[in-house]
Amino acid sequence: MTTEFILNNKTIRTSLSPGMSLLDFIRYEQYLSGTKIGCREGDCGACTILIGEPVNGGMRYKSMTSCVTPLGNARNKHVVTIEGVNFDERLNPVQQAMVDNGGTQCGFCTVGFVVSFVGYCLTAEKPDVEGAVSAIDGNICRCTGYKSIERAAADITVMLEGKDLENPIPWLTEAGFLPEYFNGIADRLRKMEQPKKPVNGRVVVGGGTDLYVQRHDDMLEEEIALIFDRQELNSIHMKGNSVVMGASATATDMMESDIMKGIFPNLYAHMKLISSTPIRNMGTVGGNIVNASPIGDLTAWLLALGTVITLKAPDGNTRSMPLKDFFLDYKVLNKKEDEIVHSFSFPIPDKDMRFNFEKVCKRTYLDIASVNSAVQMKVEDGIITHFCMSAGGVGPTPRILPETAAFLIGKQPGTALLTEAADIIASEISPISDVRGSSDYKRLLLRQLFFAHFLELFPELINPKELV
Ligand SMILES: Cc1cc2nc3c(=O)[nH]c(=O)nc-3n(C[C@H](O)[C@H](O)[C@H](O)COP(=O)(O)OP(=O)(O)OC[C@H]3O[C@@H](n4cnc5c(N)ncnc54)[C@H](O)[C@@H]3O)c2cc1C
């Protein structure tokens, strides 16, 4: 297969394996050494690039970590490395802001920060310091202590005042943030030959954020099926009384979906607890489910919503089941090898239904949970009428807690009831001791998260002091 895309200002046509990491292609095939190799696990941000594609007459750019991005996912897109935003005669204003504020010391992380900030300049709708700092949540710096980089973020925000939101690229080229060639990229991409058939193979690749961490060395040789850009797998839409989400929708797609924003008032805050901006731009819901990690965050979300999963066989036949029945044992799924996850659907909650997500990890951001949990519940006339709570990290599979739900439904929430219910939760879980904490610690965490759900959703019904 030929992969065609634009790398900075250069059109690339390559028949190298679509499973090669984009980082290796950029550094070892194109000799662009500005993009650094740090962790090779999507964690440090030293290899951050931007990937853009034409959307609604303009371009939409997202930051991604190239170490866990398959080359094939660049097809028909614009890949931007640090070299693509450099100017010969002067620094880019983002680079200048980093220099002016002492935001760089050894410099190893700096390219990643600069590329993430340029991504922010391209996408920010209401530039502010909080948003600019958020854009670098996937970049780690060992030297500066971040304060100088935050000051650079503040300077960049000021420089973006007056940005033309309708036509950001002409404005940014005029203001000297981007080289002139950016103005012609959308047209060049539209003229590019569209893929004639999907890339099919043995190993299904979504965003690659699990596969390239776990099996980086094999991916070059693997026969892969690229599904990240398959249109029928990408949409989030309503169908009848349900929300349907394609398996290749990303965490960012969920965050940006008007449907999801309408249903989940705390969507942004909850999603910010999951990985980092570049990983949310890449990691798909299907990948999170099939990875079958007991602590997958999107898995915990979907379980609490009473989600149904639909699988598709190569002959086009589909079958569906409650997501809770998809997880059979540790990393054992109710899925045939050649089936792909097609979509998820969950009932549109009525206005009285409330949802909450909690996650405890060693770091607040950019960390995998020790224990996570989501809940959907309803209290009507003081009585619990619906309760579905998921629990991750407390057994071989992510799961829901049916016995606890059966105990709570039909009762009036109060401190005594919750304390009793917490004992039932303890009997429904079987955590093991590992690097994320001892078994006892995880039991305690889930108990606290259970209380946290009620305190967050129905603070008027519970006295926190009595729960301590
Ligand atoms: C730095 C970093 C931080 C992370 N932080 C978090 C976090 O906070 N919370 C969290 O839950 N996860 C986290 N992850 C894990 C990962 O990002 C998520 O699990 C993500 O949703 C995986 O999706 P993907 O598309 O990248 O999966 P991929 O790597 O593409 O695929 C994962 C597995 O799923 C299979 N697969 C993918 N899509 C399908 C499909 N449609 N049908 C059948 N099989 C499929 C693949 O074959 C593979 O076995 C993190 C990862 C990294 C690298």
Ligand code: FES
């Ligand atoms: S090398 Fe660390 S995120 Fe890619």
Ligand code: FES
């Ligand atoms: S400047 Fe050295 S790691 Fe950031």
